[in-house]
Amino acid sequence: MSDSSSSSNASSANVKQPKGSHQFPPETTTIGMLGSGQLGRMFAFAAHRLGFRVHVFSPESASPAGRAADFETVADYDDVAALGEFAKQIDVATLEFENIPVASLRILEQHVPVRPGPGVLETTQDRLKEKQALSHAGFPVTEFREICSLAELKSAFDGDTAAILKTASWGYDGKGQSRIQTADDLEPAWETLQCDRAILEAFVDFECELSVIAVRSVTGEVACYDPVRNEHHNHILSRSVSPSGLPEEVIEEAKQIATAIVDSLSVVGVMCVEMFLTRQNRLIINELAPRPHNSGHLTIEAHATSQFEQQVRAVCGMPLGDTRQVRPAAMSN
Numbered sequence: 001m002s003d004s005s006s007s008s009n010a011s012s013a014n015v016k017q018p019k020g021s022h023q024f025p026p027e028t029t030t031i032g033m034l035g036s037g038q039l040g041r042m043f044a045f046a047a048h049r050l051g052f053r054v055h056v057f058s059p060e061s062a063s064p065a066g067r068a069a070d071f072e073t074v075a076d077y078d079d080v081a082a083l084g085e086f087a088k089q090i091d092v093a094t095l096e097f098e099n100i101p102v103a104s105l106r107i108l109e110q111h112v113p114v115r116p117g118p119g120v121l122e123t124t125q126d127r128l129k130e131k132q133a134l135s136h137a138g139f140p141v142t143e144f145r146e147i148c149s150l151a152e153l154k155s156a157f158d159g160d161t162a163a164i165l166k167t168a169s170w171g172y173d174g175k176g177q178s179r180i181q182t183a184d185d186l187e188p189a190w191e192t193l194q195c196d197r198a199i200l201e202a203f204v205d206f207e208c209e210l211s212v213i214a215v216r217s218v219t220g221e222v223a224c225y226d227p228v229r230n231e232h233h234n235h236i237l238s239r240s241v242s243p244s245g246l247p248e249e250v251i252e253e254a255k256q257i258a259t260a261i262v263d264s265l266s267v268v269g270v271m272c273v274e275m276f277l278t279r280q281n282r283l284i285i286n287e288l289a290p291r292p293h294n295s296g297h298l299t300i301e302a303h304a305t306s307q308f309e310q311q312v313r314a315v316c317g318m319p320l321g322d323t324r325q326v327r328p329a330a331m332s333n
């Protein structure tokens with residue numbers, strides 16, 4: 001079975017048709033979930049509705065996902081023996097957040113399909129690698145530079161263009177970020193980050209922020225939800241609204257970009273593509289999350305198929321569900 005089917009058409013259609021699929025029978029299949037928070041919990045509910053069993057693996061006991069799952073392994077993500085035992089008890093593995101060690105996924109991959117695969121995580125858990133991959137593939141990103149010292153930061157900052165300094169790895173939800181307006185901000189920004197590898201990004205003067213939840217199946221079928229409009233406070237998502245009220249051509253372009261990204265990374269599973277719409281009406285990609293996302297929670301009530309059911313469908317080789325919105329919705333974080 002291959003997870004790297006290469007369907008590279010960036011179709012604007014909502015759903016690409018499956019070209020044959022490999023499905024696990026629900027009644028005998030156990031899905032392994034790395035991570036045990038609220039995303040894993042909502043995933044477990046969706047998996048149960050489709051008849052699958054869920055085995056959670058994480059360092060926490062009595063976790064939100066663990067309490068909803070059928071089985072729970074409590075061990076560190078790099079516990080090789082526990083990963084080996086876990087692999088024997090599951091048929092396929094997925095994850096709820098991107099900061100799982102890639103080496104752990106490579107161990108599991110020797111025994112069961114891992115969806116999304118380690119290659120996707122390797123790219124998306126490092127902001128620099130992610131921006132480099134996107135930029136090399138021709139996707140629109142803001143200007144960025146790798147920064148490994150205060151001296152490099154001082155020489156990279158031009159004095160007038162506002163910028164954001166972010167840790168290259170282990171950053172999410174605005175953690176590990178400092179805004180730079182003037183040269184006086186450089187030293188405090190570098191000291192605050194406490195890292196030896198960072199990314200300096202040109203500040204994007206955006207009209208609004210949006211995200212597209214895209215899902216790609218084992219056979220290369222892609223389904224995208226319409227973009228959700230997001231508001232952040234202090235770099236943290238505070239509100240998501242759908243429908244977004246964005247012009248139709250922006251909606252279509254955002255979905256085409258998200259489709260092309262999941263194709264180019266050969267994602268199997270759900271990916272959230274966060275974007276800025278600039279005041280010049282240009283879409284720029286901010287960040288990728290290779291999993292269900294807070295901005296997609298409203299798909300549970302507002303869409304024909306939730307993002308969590310889509311993740312179950314994708315990782316189990318099923319055809320994808322309908323992404324149609326059935327009622328308006330907002331999410332407050």
Ligand code: AMP
Nearest residue numbers: 164172173174201202203204232235287
């Ligand atoms: P991130 O953790 O990279 O997704 O950033 C969190 C939030 O910080 C984003 O959703 C934006 O609101 C803001 N932000 C991050 N990078 C930039 C940027 N280059 N320009 C403007 N705002 C940004």
